[in-house]
Amino acid sequence: MSRYLVDKFLFTVDRDPALVERYREDPVGTVAWWEAEEANRLLSCIADERSTWLAFDDAERAALAGHDYRALFALGAHPFLTLTLFIAMFERDHDEPLGFQREYAQRLADFSLPYPDIAT
Template sequence: MSKYYVNKFLYTVDRDPELLQRYIDEPRTFVATWEQSIGPKLLGNEVEASTVHALTHEEREALINHDYVALFEMGAHFFLNLTIFIGIYDEPYMSRTGPLSFQREMAARLQHWRDKDYPSVET
């Protein structure tokens, strides 16, 4: 797994409301756009770019499908994984079942990790 690139995606998209909305609206198109034109940028400028990183097929599909369990299992940073999906799902979940609803849903879906060591987040 390219943990660095997945974590960079989670970090940059979560912190930009426009990017987050694009990710919510058209995840497949947005992930491709991000991988080709946003992700390679270094230091947030148009001049410097990296050609080293790319998402694997599994990472790409997990991001497209908002599969936070698969991302966790592949070693995406837990906090970055949690915060982006709170930004996406907290309001719809909260309107149905109250505060911290998405966090409880995520915890339930990760219950099978309760007695295991968490995947390493080392890059």
């Protein structure tokens, strides 16, 4: 598992409103596109700098493509990155204040300490 790459996906998608919408509407296509085009782009100011070896494993790809934040949490994705992206995507689907945050907490309620390691 590359927690770095999953966290990088969550971070970069969350910072681009168009990508947030793309990921909401077409998660499979967005994950495939991002892995092919963006995964190896370095987080620097130099657009042409790239690595060549980063890729999601099958569990990561499935969790991201399925909007499965519970699986992402279990895999060690950073919970703040996961929560902020999924709030941007799904808070609008809830009528009550903090509706998605409550759903998120409820779906993760059976996790006990120690939580999955989020160190990268």
